Amino acid sequence: MSNLTVYWDQQIVGTISRHPKGEITFQYAAEWLKNSGRQISLSLPCQEERFSPGVSTAFFENLFPESDARTILAFNHRFDKKDTFAFLENFGEDCAGALSIIPESGDIPPHSSKYRCIDVELQKALQAIESDPGKHKLYPELANARLSIAGAQDKLPVYYEKGSFSLPENSASPTTHIIKPASPYFHDIQRNEVFCMDLARQAGLSVPHSELYTFAGYELFLIERYDRFHSENKVKRVHQEDFCQAMGLPFHKKYQEQGGPGFLHCRELAEEHLSADISVVKQKLTAVMTFNFLIGNNDAHGKNFSIIHKDTITLAPFYDLVSTQVYPNLDRKLAMAIGNTYRHDRVNQGAFVKLSKDMKLRPEKVFEIITATAQKIGKIYEKVLAIHEKQYGKAVIYSDLHTVLLTNLARIQEIMRN
Numbered sequence: 001m002s003n004l005t006v007y008w009d010q011q012i013v014g015t016i017s018r019h020p021k022g023e024i025t026f027q028y029a030a031e032w033l034k035n036s037g038r039q040i041s042l043s044l045p046c047q048e049e050r051f052s053p054g055v056s057t058a059f060f061e062n063l064f065p066e067s068d069a070r071t072i073l074a075f076n077h078r079f080d081k082k083d084t085f086a087f088l089e090n091f092g093e094d095c096a097g098a099l100s101i102i103p104e105s106g107d108i109p110p111h112s113s114k115y116r117c118i119d120v121e122l123q124k125a126l127q128a129i130e131s132d133p134g135k136h137k138l139y140p141e142l143a144n145a146r147l148s149i150a151g152a153q154d155k156l157p158v159y160y161e162k163g164s165f166s167l168p169e170n171s172a173s174p175t176t177h178i179i180k181p182a183s184p185y186f187h188d189i190q191r192n193e194v195f196c197m198d199l200a201r202q203a204g205l206s207v208p209h210s211e212l213y214t215f216a217g218y219e220l221f222l223i224e225r226y227d228r229f230h231s232e233n234k235v236k237r238v239h240q241e242d243f244c245q246a247m248g249l250p251f252h253k254k255y256q257e258q259g260g261p262g263f264l265h266c267r268e269l270a271e272e273h274l275s276a277d278i279s280v281v282k283q284k285l286t287a288v289m290t291f292n293f294l295i296g297n298n299d300a301h302g303k304n305f306s307i308i309h310k311d312t313i314t315l316a317p318f319y320d321l322v323s324t325q326v327y328p329n330l331d332r333k334l335a336m337a338i339g340n341t342y343r344h345d346r347v348n349q350g351a352f353v354k355l356s357k358d359m360k361l362r363p364e365k366v367f368e369i370i371t372a373t374a375q376k377i378g379k380i381y382e383k384v385l386a387i388h389e390k391q392y393g394k395a396v397i398y399s400d401l402h403t404v405l406l407t408n409l410a411r412i413q414e415i416m417r418n
């Protein structure tokens with residue numbers, strides 16, 4: 001039975017083999033270990049031996065979409081949705097990070113990029129989603145593309161240039177952006193995410209550029225990929241992995257309560273592996289925790305934080321900053337506990353003191369970051385809301401976001417007073 005070859009740029013990193021029950025095993029190529037010696041994951045350190053199915057499957061499966069998109073894709077391509085090998089075989093050419101996974105053939109993969117414009121197909125797909133959202137998802141509608149992106153929300157990685165969308169035709173054609181369509185279940189979620197990302201940027205957090213893009217009358221959340229860059233007229237890939245991958249956890253453990261990472265584990269990982277000034281990383285994590293508390297983003301789980309592998313390992317920009325609190329039917333539980341609580345409404349000063357221990361920061365420092373972040377947001381959020389409303393037009397979401405921010409800002413003030 002043939003294997004899959006894992007490439008990083010044009011170089012072979014290793015081989016993926018099928019293992020029973022849909023699992024896989026990964027092994028670095030001897031040449032790669034000799035010449036490059038770079039690890040593709042903190043959970044897959046350089047070694048000659050083949051990795052166990054557990055750790056191999058966890059890393060690669062984390063690249064796949066979750067829920068409906070995965071089920072529909074597997075169904076359309078006639079394989080079991082738990083078949084990790086089959087998924088990689090079909091959709092591994094362009095993933096999060098630098099890896100490209102293609103069936104073993106002995107051929108040298110192409111050097112020149114090739115994209116195909118999907119503007120007509122995309123419009124049709126958006127129409128189909130609008131008419132029957134339960135049945136249609138963006139990604140499977142356009143799934144001739146051999147690409148993959150994680151997450152529960154419907155989305156599509158694309159090559160975007162000058163108002164036109166394309167998909168890769170070969171592994172030498174990285175996507176540059178990710179689009180997410182509007183959702184019939186969560187009103188104006190595309191505007192929600194554009195606003196929250198913009199607010200984060202204006203509050204001083206590092207986030208990729210994103211915007212609300214209207215395509216053929218359909219609003220899309222459009223974000224630049226921070227794991228891509230242009231060089232010599234080509235798009236190149238940068239390697240990244242999320243915290244679940246880095247910790248060797250399967251995607252279904254992305255929530256702390258289900259065994260996923262919490263702030264303590266994120267801090268430990270940062271201390272052990274990140275090259276930047278560790279106190280800066282800890283402060284950034286504390287600031288984004290505060291930001292998420294304020295916008296009511298309860299879904300900041302282990303797959304919503306990533307690290308970048310370049311010459312050194314650094315914290316990736318923040319992404320997926322969305323207010324979930326504006327949707328009353330969404331889970332109120334925090335993806336990562338603050339102190340000892342998973343309940344947004346139970347967070348108190350004691351929780352922040354415990355968090356400071358998890359982060360190995362002085363409580364005064366944590367209080368200072370929380371207060372400074374809240375003050376900054378308090379100063380700008382109404383202006384940013386007004387700008388968005390003016391630029392994109394009125395929508396209920398802006399008043400919902402206003403209410404959530406106002407409420408949570410008042411709560412932070414009260415917590416810090418007591």
Ligand SMILES: Nc1ncnc2c1ncn2[C@@H]1O[C@H](COP(=O)(O)OP(=O)(O)OP(=O)(O)O)[C@@H](O)[C@H]1O
Pocket residue numbers: 096149150151152153154155178208223224225226227242299303304306319320
């Ligand atoms: N701007 C970006 N650049 C590079 N990679 C990104 C970017 N945004 C998201 N990703 C990658 O895509 C994955 C899915 O994105 P995102 O978290 O926004 O989707 P989601 O479906 O909303 O997630 P969730 O399941 O948390 O709701 C991320 O885990 C990350 O690996």
Ligand SMILES: [Mg+2]
Pocket residue numbers: 151152303304320
């Ligand atoms: Mg996410």
